[in-house]
Amino acid sequence: MGQTARVSAIVWTAAASLAAWLWLLLFQGFFWRTDIRLPPREDPQAWPSVCVVVPARDEAAVLSASLPSLLAQDYPGRAEVFLVDDGSSDGTGALARELAEQHGGLPLTVGSPGEPPAGWTGKLWAVRHGIGLAHARDPEYLLLTDADIAHAPDSLRRLVAAARTGEFDVVSQMARLRVESPWERLVVPAFVYFFAQLYPFRRISKKNKENKKKGTRTAAAAGGCILLRADAAERARIPDAIRHAVIDDVALARAVKRAGGRVWLGLADAVDSVRPYPRLHDLWRMVSRSAYAQLRHNPLLLAGTVAGLALVYLVPSVALFAGAATGSAPAAGLGAAAWLVMAGTYVPMLRYYRQPLWLAPLLPFTAFLYLLMTVDSAVQHYRGRGAAWKGRTYTRPDAVPDEG
Template sequence: MITILSALSLAAWLYLLLFRGYFWRSGPELQPAKPSGRSKVAVVVPARDEAASICESLTSLLTQEYPGNLSIILVDDNSTDGTGRIAASLGNDNRLTIVNGAPLAPGWSGKLWAVQQGLDQPQAQAANYVLLTDADIVHPRDHISTLVAKAETDRLDLVSEMVHLRCETVAERAFIPAFVFFFQMLYPFSWVANPRRRTAGAAGGTMLVSRAALARIGGASQIRNRLIDDCALAKQVKSTGGTIWLGHTSRTRSLRVYSNFADIWNMIARTAYEQLNYSPLVLAGCVLAMALVYSAPPLLLFARGLPGGLGLITWLLMAISFQPTLRRYRRSPLWGLALPAIGAFYLCATVASAVRHHTGRGGGWKNRVYPPASAE
């Protein structure tokens, strides 16, 4: 039985390494490029209690070197920390519109309600492309130009990038590279870009969407109660015939701080159960799969003979697969050997997400708790 378990674990990693879109390569990444300048771009920034980052984030948008028409719409989602006031203090720039968000509408998540209010503004309605970004993202000066150039050249409906996440605190160094690694595994970027595959994913920090695609899917209305809103948007775009590009960026960065392990835990527990479509059966399958893929290899070292040897080989393959992501975040290669423990942390937080959901505490974010999205 142990030999069969060790063989299954090794087979699982061989599949992941060879047949799942080579997700572990941790690419691709856009290079700076110049757009035509003919496309109008509107940036929609939903913001709730983002006083710590809004000045730096908005300044990076207001200093964009985009050759075409550019407008920026900040939707202040009922902030209590002066986010809107700080944004208004940046100066009288006619490209910036600050919208005081309406109270949360029934059936909507807060972020998507704010996004929809931004999409309803005249500047967004008239744009060829809308950049959906977060209020804690800092953009290089040529970022919008690079995104639009990619969309124009390849005739894409959605260009999205996994921005460079902070990796400075102990908790971030331990778990943020793995977050990126697991995201790549769930949504292999090459599969997302392949129109023949159903896999659709996006990263919420940077999503440039064509106005035509937004019109087809009805803005944010079809995904109004989703917590994993970026991937839900990508699914809508691709299901209606849209084309997607998803990659990494090392130049666009997030200011979001995860100061301790509890912050990382809550980040996972807030949305993980939605990823499993709120299904206890799928959760059970996830527990078994994670145990086989991550926990079994190091535990098999305690077995003698062939099972122990296969467990060691599998653990080393796992550690090797993590290396490109670790290099991206300038972490020691030895973190690869910790992936089983890191996976266990993520699995426990996923189970906690299910417990929160079933006890009415799911989806909590900035003093809001949302009801679940209906299963599809």
């Protein structure tokens, strides 16, 4: 009787997991598709002025591979670069000036904001300083891009054309992250896959008048590459309104959308991160530093997230093997079906990252790693070491002004 009850519980749990996957497949904004690239665009008759703001803290190791790509932008209008050296100890500012002298191209200004005051994250304090420097040039657009992001020569031109053609206040591209080490191959494509599952790209660009429900509330951006209209930044009070945000890219998009702006987010073809994450430890820190902030430091949300990850990602494989071990064809069949749907939705992301498709069935293991990273993020938070990054720790940040 006891074994029958256990088998029955496995069957029902596997059925719930399969139902969850069918819902995700069909009703979560087709998050698994990777064809969301820059929207149709036409070159404007007059190219608007753009100021590029690059917050940088201890980025000397990657700057040589990224900054020259910004300086070499083939942009028909007026553009210049403002790199904000956020208290670096590795000579980031001096290296930036050397690179500008060697490569030429767009004008470069290097500034330093000093230590951030209470209530500000270091990156957003640096962004504020950079926007302040750019304000004297009266730009129509701001390109906020991280110091580890390399751009193709026509990147700025394509971003501006897309923003003007689609009348978007924010055009953001999810930079293609590096996938060279074994751990990067296992973890990085899943990181973007999970992000798209949380923030389906198709919903983000919907106009308010098209959908008064969920689609209009979905807002996100990718911090590595955000083209932002300067007047939209003023209306949304960027970055002051999100000064304490650890997940600043999502916070920015939500602030702009709340102020009536339009946001577009998609995958990049020619915007790449050059930052290496060779070890699991490096990737673990990248995820865990902000995972609990994403959950608003709420223990109930943490418990729900852990339970949801277990149901959606871990139950299929457990049900398959448990069903095979106990001779329960329904449990094995339901588990196999859920696992198949899961792996199938992951295949497009693996193709985008040019990775072997045999990694798709390993997604439950990767999801288990993310589950542990999320729990570790909460543990570090309650130990007073939450959101630690490059020598700074933000113990009680508000991830986003409105998480609802």
